[in-house]
Amino acid sequence: GDSVTQMEGPVTLSEEAFLTINCTYTATGYPSLFWYVQYPGEGLQLLLKATKADDKGSNKGFEATYRKETTSFHLEKGSVQVSDSAVYFCALSDQGSNYKLTFGKGTLLTVNP
Amino acid sequence: GAGVSQSPRYKVAKRGQDVALRCDPISGHVSLFWYQQALGQGPEFLTYFQNEAQLDKSGLPSDRFFAERPEGSVSTLKIQRTQQEDSAVYLCASSPWQASSYNEQFFGPGTRLTVL
Numbered sequence: 001g002d003s004v005t006q007m008e009g010p011v012t013l014s015e016e017a018f019l020t021i022n023c024t025y026t027a028t029g030y031p032s033l034f035w036y037v038q039y040p041g042e043g044l045q046l047l048l049k050a051t052k053a054d055d056k057g058s059n060k061g062f063e064a065t066y067r068k069e070t071t072s073f074h075l076e077k078g079s080v081q082v083s084d085s086a087v088y089f090c091a092l093s094d095q096g097s098n099y100k101l102t103f104g105k106g107t108l109l110t111v112n113p
Numbered sequence: 114g115a116g117v118s119q120s121p122r123y124k125v126a127k128r129g130q131d132v133a134l135r136c137d138p139i140s141g142h143v144s145l146f147w148y149q150q151a152l153g154q155g156p157e158f159l160t161y162f163q164n165e166a167q168l169d170k171s172g173l174p175s176d177r178f179f180a181e182r183p184e185g186s187v188s189t190l191k192i193q194r195t196q197q198e199d200s201a202v203y204l205c206a207s208s209p210w211q212a213s214s215y216n217e218q219f220f221g222p223g224t225r226l227t228v229l
Binding site for chain 2: 004036042043044045046049089091099100101102103104105106
C-alpha cells in the first residue's frame with residue numbers, strides 16, 4: 001500500500017536559518033505529492049503540491065521538487081521566520097487509493113528569534 | 114468566504130457512549146473526506162463521499178463507526194459504544210470536484226474526542 005516517511009522532529013532553528021524536511025514515499029501508482037502545514041490552533045492548510053515528476057511546488061518561500069527516481073519530495077526554505085513555526089505534513093494522493101490523502105507523521109518546526 | 118466547519122470542537126465521552134460529529138463543508142463542494150488523527154501522528158483516512166454517495170469506507174476501523182451525508186452537504190460521523198482507543202482528532206475535508214489527485218482538500222479545524 002501507499003506510505004509516506006518524513007523526518008522526525010522536533011526541528012528547532014534560529015531565524016534566517018536554512019530548512020530541510022525530508023520526505024520519501026511508496027506508492028503503487030503515480031501519485032501527486034503535497035506538503036500541508038498546521039499552525040498552532042488552526043486546521044491543516046495546503047502549502048504546496050506537485051503532480052508529476054520533476055515538478056517543483058512553491059509557496060511562501062517554501063519549495064519541494066517531485067523526484068521520481070528517489071521517490072522523494074523534500075521541503076526546503078532558504079530563510080525561516082518565527083511565523084513558520086508549525087507542524088508540517090508530507091502527503092500523497094493516488095488514483096489507486098481513491099484519491100484519499102496518505103500522510104506522514106508530521107514534523108514540528110520551532111523557529112526562535 | 115466560509116471554510117469547512119466542524120462541531121463540536123471538543124467532545125468528552127464516557128466509554129460506551131455514542132457520539133455524533135458534524136461537518137459542514139464549503140458550500141457546493143462535491144467531495145467530502147473524514148480522517149482520524151491520533152496524538153503525534155498524521156491523519157489517517159476513514160471514509161469518502163461524492164455528493165451523497167459513500168464511495169469508500171475502507172478506513173473505518175470497526176462497525177462501530179458510521180458516516181452519512183444524506184443530502185450531499187452536511188456529513189455526520191457517528192461512533193457507537195466509544196472506546197478509549199477512539200480518542201483522537203477527527204478531521205473533515207472537502208473538495209470542489211470529484212476526487213482527483215489534482216484537487217486540493219480543504220480541512221476543517223477538527224473535533225477532539227476524548228473517551229474516558
